[in-house]
Amino acid sequence: MPELRRDPIVGRWVIIATERASRPSDFAHPMARPPDGLCPFCAGQEDKTPREVYVQGRPPPMVPNGPGWKVRVVPNRFPALMIEGELDRKAEGIYDVMNGIGAHEVVIETAEHDRQLKDLGDHDVTEVLFAFKARVLDLRHDHRFRYILIFKNQGREAGASLVHAHSQLIALPVIPRQVQDEIDGARRHHEQRERCIFCDIVAQERKDRARLVHENEEFVVFAPWAPRSPFETWIVPKRHESNFEAEPRERLAQCAQALRSTLRRLSAGLGDPPFNFILHSNPLRDAPSQSYHWHIEVMPALTQVAGFEWGSGFHINPVPPEEAAEFLRKLPA
Amino acid sequence: MPELRRDPIVGRWVIIATERASRPSDFAHPMARPPDGLCPFCAGQEDKTPREVYVQGRPPPMVPNGPGWKVRVVPNRFPALMIEGELDRKAEGIYDVMNGIGAHEVVIETAEHDRQLKDLGDHDVTEVLFAFKARVLDLRHDHRFRYILIFKNQGREAGASLVHAHSQLIALPVIPRQVQDEIDGARRHHEQRERCIFCDIVAQERKDRARLVHENEEFVVFAPWAPRSPFETWIVPKRHESNFEAEPRERLAQCAQALRSTLRRLSAGLGDPPFNFILHSNPLRDAPSQSYHWHIEVMPALTQVAGFEWGSGFHINPVPPEEAAEFLRKLPA
Numbered sequence: 311m312p313e314l315r316r317d318p319i320v321g322r323w324v325i326i327a328t329e330r331a332s333r334p335s336d337f338a339h340p341m342a343r344p345p346d347g348l349c350p351f352c353a354g355q356e357d358k359t360p361r362e363v364y365v366q367g368r369p370p371p372m373v374p375n376g377p378g379w380k381v382r383v384v385p386n387r388f389p390a391l392m393i394e395g396e397l398d399r400k401a402e403g404i405y406d407v408m409n410g411i412g413a414h415e416v417v418i419e420t421a422e423h424d425r426q427l428k429d430l431g432d433h434d435v436t437e438v439l440f441a442f443k444a445r446v447l448d449l450r451h452d453h454r455f456r457y458i459l460i461f462k463n464q465g466r467e468a469g470a471s472l473v474h475a476h477s478q479l480i481a482l483p484v485i486p487r488q489v490q491d492e493i494d495g496a497r498r499h500h501e502q503r504e505r506c507i508f509c510d511i512v513a514q515e516r517k518d519r520a521r522l523v524h525e526n527e528e529f530v531v532f533a534p535w536a537p538r539s540p541f542e543t544w545i546v547p548k549r550h551e552s553n554f555e556a557e558p559r560e561r562l563a564q565c566a567q568a569l570r571s572t573l574r575r576l577s578a579g580l581g582d583p584p585f586n587f588i589l590h591s592n593p594l595r596d597a598p599s600q601s602y603h604w605h606i607e608v609m610p611a612l613t614q615v616a617g618f619e620w621g622s623g624f625h626i627n628p629v630p631p632e633e634a635a636e637f638l639r640k641l642p643a
Numbered sequence: 644m645p646e647l648r649r650d651p652i653v654g655r656w657v658i659i660a661t662e663r664a665s666r667p668s669d670f671a672h673p674m675a676r677p678p679d680g681l682c683p684f685c686a687g688q689e690d691k692t693p694r695e696v697y698v699q700g701r702p703p704p705m706v707p708n709g710p711g712w713k714v715r716v717v718p719n720r721f722p723a724l725m726i727e728g729e730l731d732r733k734a735e736g737i738y739d740v741m742n743g744i745g746a747h748e749v750v751i752e753t754a755e756h757d758r759q760l761k762d763l764g765d766h767d768v769t770e771v772l773f774a775f776k777a778r779v780l781d782l783r784h785d786h787r788f789r790y791i792l793i794f795k796n797q798g799r800e801a802g803a804s805l806v807h808a809h810s811q812l813i814a815l816p817v818i819p820r821q822v823q824d825e826i827d828g829a830r831r832h833h834e835q836r837e838r839c840i841f842c843d844i845v846a847q848e849r850k851d852r853a854r855l856v857h858e859n860e861e862f863v864v865f866a867p868w869a870p871r872s873p874f875e876t877w878i879v880p881k882r883h884e885s886n887f888e889a890e891p892r893e894r895l896a897q898c899a900q901a902l903r904s905t906l907r908r909l910s911a912g913l914g915d916p917p918f919n920f921i922l923h924s925n926p927l928r929d930a931p932s933q934s935y936h937w938h939i940e941v942m943p944a945l946t947q948v949a950g951f952e953w954g955s956g957f958h959i960n961p962v963p964p965e966e967a968a969e970f971l972r973k974l975p976a
Binding site: 313315316317318319320321322323324325326327328390403404405459461462463467468469470478480482486487488489491492495496499507508510511514518534535536537538586587588589590607609614615616617618620621622623624625626627628630631 | 648792820824948955961
């Protein structure tokens with residue numbers, strides 16, 4: 311059983327995921343990947359994954375775990391957290407620990423091995439976002455979970471171990487510190503000004519235009535004021551909404567258009583770089599919030615986290631967001 | 644002039660270091676390095692670096708920037724921050740920015756190109772730590788600076804751009820969030836219990852022994868309870884002291900022994916892995932603290948920061964610290 315351990319000084323949680331480990335001495339190559347011919351995410355290889363928890367696009371007779379699907383969600387075969395068991399919070403001297411309970415799922419974005427998310431049509435990307443929503447709506451019934459983080463790693467340097475297009479979802483029994491920091495900051499802003507800080511940012515970015523990359527009817531895409539990495543790009547709904555899973559399909563379609571356009575620009579401009587994206591939404595047990603606002607953060611993996619970043623939490627970014635936005639704006643979407 | 648920009652939501656600072664940048668489109672290879680024959684840190688190449696600000700071991704007649712030295716500190720030729728100018732704090736709409744004022748120095752740990760820090764003798768490592776102390780004592784006179792972060796990147800995967808053994812120092816006009824989080828956590832513990840949390844950790848680790856790697860008269864070396872990465876190892880003074888620069892040479896010699904022993908174990912056990920270390924000490928303008936305690940954190944760069952870590956602040960660590968410590972304990976120091 312993996313463990314969730316809390317650092318006693320700063321309160322950061324760490325997943326000690328023993329099930330994923332090899333021996334300490336074998337640790338030099340943590341990311342072995344299967345030869346492409348054996349890709350477990352391809353059509354026809356459905357028996358190579360755990361049984362699906364969601365599927366879209368499979369024509370009748372719709373045999374579970376058969377072929378013909380467009381989007382498929384399965385439990386991660388090497389999960390960071392385990393779905394079964396009790397949290398069992400306890401102390402070990404001055405330290406805190408609980409069982410590593412959670413869900414860890416893989417969203418297979420297409421049945422085709424060689425298409426990336428950016429290569430799919432807007433309708434297909436909408437179906438991927440709809441799969442995210444469907445999984446959140448299902449998993450929120452499990453009262454052990456307090457937060458669901460949806461994220462994507464594409465490319466080896468961004469932490470992907472398989473090339474077939476996929477994103478991931480981890481349901482957690484605690485609210486991650488990174489999210490709590492955003493919630494706390496947004497709440498302080500709202501207390502002082504009675505406005506949502508994300509709505510304020512959207513307004514300023516649309517007015518300034520210097521960091522704007524793209525906008526459609528419902529979403530704005532921009533390089534944030536203080537980006538951690540070159541070409542970091544945020545996708546934010548124009549209308550205030552704290553919860554991603556509250557968005558109707560029409561707005562998810564607009565989000566899909568904005569996301570796909572962003573990924574195409576990054577790919578065209580930077581030569582298909584490795585990247586991560588993360589989706590931040592309001593915690594599962596909180597009421598809809600006037601101060602928090604869901605959004606997607608896309609981060610190309612072009613720089614390394616080194617000693618200075620580890621030790622300070624500062625990031626050094628050699629590309630001003632105004633230059634990054636100007637560069638991306640001019641590219642075909 | 645680089646800029647320090649503050650994220651308006653979470654308060655994270657980012658250095659927008661325009662001087663280090665090439666064109667956005669050139670960004671694919673950020674870490675070109677000179678051929679080894681042209682190493683600017685080697686003996687005899689002193690004119691390839693900015694003029695030294697500290698030197699140790701040069702015999703008479705001690706011509707500045709001449710050869711014969713053992714440790715040499717020079718300004719970074721590609722600094723993240725600029726030493727000259729005013730902070731000039733200002734707002735840009737809802738955003739905060741100030742000039743990127745600071746010092747960025749390189750501590751060249753040996754004149755020999757092929758020796759790593761772990762290959763030096765205890766006496767030589769002591770001189771490196773003494774150089775850190777001397778630079779902190781000098782730079783703290785500059786009242787624009789509030790914190791000095793000392794760190795080392797070794798190996799390309801850990802962010803090093805030159806192979807010649809060196810560490811770095813960045814003096815900052817703000818206290819980094821990572822340090823502030825530690826200070827705040829330690830203060831809360833002290834308010835509740837009137838004890839230093841680091842002293843409590845040292846006591847528990849020495850008693851449990853499961854995560855202990857090494858100890859000498861003055862320092863304890865252990866795998867922390869909630870390590871962010873496999874084989875993360877902390878070096879903490881047994882006696883309470885908030886400020887690294889307050890340590891006398893005898894205790895720096897003990898620290899050097901502990902550090903060198905740690906680096907030798909990591910190198911022997913993990914095949915000379917890339918790593919970072921960072922030195923956390925009390926901020927420059929604060930009085931010596933009863934609740935904060937300086938220390939060194941060593942982190943081998945064996946895993947990648949991917950979407951989940953970016954989005955959550957959680958880390959997934961496949962090696963329990965008890966296993967890491969047992970493995971390291973058995974290796975020759």
